[in-house]
Amino acid sequence: MNTAMTDKPIVYDPSDSATMADPFPIYARLREEDPVHWSPSLKSWIISRYTDVRDLLLSDHLSVRRLMQFYSSLPPQDAALLSDIVKYLDLWLAFRDPPDHTRVRRILRHAFTPKAVDAMRPGIEEIVHHLLDQLEERxxxxxxLIREFALLVPAYVIMDMLEVPREMLAEFKSWSDDMAVFIGGARNADDKYHRAARGCQKMSSYFREIINERSANPRPGFLMDLINARDEGDQxxxxELVATCILILFAGHETTTNLIGNASLLLLRHPDQLAALRADPALIDGAIEEVLRHDGPTNALVRVVAQDHEIEGRKLREGERVFVMINSANRDPRIFEDPDRFxxxxxxxxxxxxxxGIHVCLGARLAREEGRVAVLELIKRFPDLALDDEPPEWLDAMVPRGTRRLPVRLRG
Incomplete structure (x- = not known):
């Protein structure tokens, strides 16, 4: 290792374009030199080793309820602007601790059973084939690949689940993008509070209307299952229904878009692995898991310190923000042999x-299913698929990890 490089202090700057494109060298330094790193620019702790990340996600030392602390610190004008979005986000499972989290998750599990997800597979296949047919005709x-395939697959799946007409995609994408600059931790977004407030207002109004309409005129479907979901009489x-619909649409399409995009990019950058998958499609399960590990769609999870404690000799104090770096943990050589190999x-x-632990993703099974179908069918349909000369454009965000644009050539 270059000694001159290691003599320099570590500066983790997620807004740096080189770090956005390839954060893994800086993650390696953090793991080895400063695994519990205080970032002055983020005013947050950065936790990078696998064992520390896993243990923190399982512990009671951290809380997901960071929104109200942030909200209470805002100037009155910003607080008024963000009142609606904070109200709904605070009802998301992702931002609730027990006992509220336990209650809501127990109810929601009745709408996300393995049987329910398996029943969605024909719909996922129909959407994937429809989109690939359109690409073939071009x-x-x-x-x-993001705009014309990876984004559309999960967006249509979620919209069909929630009975949103597919022709409303542009509107919902606009609303979701407006919220994403706030939720995803965009570092360079202008006017993000106004955009987030607007996106949330549009989306919440739409879902409140459709929930009321479906409650008055019941018919079978996922939305009706969600409305009717009960656990020991509780519903x-x-x-909470409006907030859950927003969460499913927002998180459901963004994570899977990044999974499909990252999988395509990794396979095209590793032709030996792509050839192995084409020769044996049964490897698709392992391929998706390795994409999730090697460069997954979740770069980090955000928590707040619930009680003072120490990690690696560093004192974390109540109220401080913590980024647990999932993509760094997934490359930790203490756990994974040759971790940088795909x-x-x-x-x-x-x-x-x-x-x-209790916050494991409720939609993980659905995301995996969409990723498997989309990636396998894409490489089957276009055997000469290749990366274009123009490089990918990465998202400017701390939490999600994926490309905003992924230029490819369909026919090599």
Whole structure:
């Protein structure tokens, strides 16, 4: 290792374009030199080693209820602007601790059973084949794989689940993007509070209307299952239903878009692994798990310190913000042999991408299913698929990890 490089203090700057494109060298330094790193620019702790990340996700020392602390510190004008979005986000499972989290998750599990997700597979396959048919009919070879495929697959799946007409995609994408600059930790977004407030207001109004309409005129479907979901007689309030619909649409399409995009990019950058998958499609399960580990769609999870404690000799104090770096933990050589190698046959593969403990992702099974179908059918349909000369454009965000644009050539 270059001694001159290690003599320099570590500066983790997620807004730096080089770090956005490839954060893994700085993650390696953090793990070795400063695994519990205080970032002055983020005013947050950065936790990078696998064991520390896993243990924190399982512990009571951290809380997910960071929104109200942030909200109470805002100037009155900003607080008024963000009142609606904070109200709904505070009802998301992702931002609730027990006992509220326990109650809501127990109800929601009745709508997210393995049987319910398995029943969605024909719909996922229909959407994927429809989109690939459209790409095949195009004359142009060069496309943005995110905008024309990876984004559309999960967006249509979620919209169909929630009975949102597909022709409303542009509106919902606009609303979701407005919220994403606030929720995803965008570092360079202008006017993000106004955009977030607008996106939330539009989305919450839409879902409140459709929930009221479906309650008055019941018919079978996922939305009706959500409305009717009960556990020991308890059910979601109307505000909780609206918040859950927003969460499913927002988190459900963003995470899976990044999974499909990252999988395509990794396979195209590793032609030996792509050839192995084409020769043996049964490797798709392992391929998706390795994408989730090697460069997964969740870069970090955010928590707040609930009680003072120490990690690696550093004192974390109540109220301080913590980024647990999932993508760094998933490359920790203490856990994974040759962690920087992309290997779709890797076994075991105990990645942390969907979280741990009570906050493990409720939609993980659906995301995996969409990723498997989309990636396998894409490489089957376009055997000469290749990266374009134009480089990918990465998201400017701390939490999600993926490309905003992924230029490819369909026919090599």
């Amino acid at each position: 004359q142009a070879d060069r496309i943005d 979601l309030t109307e505000d 290997d779709i046959r890797r076994n075991p593969n105990r990645h942390l991408t969907f979280g741990q």
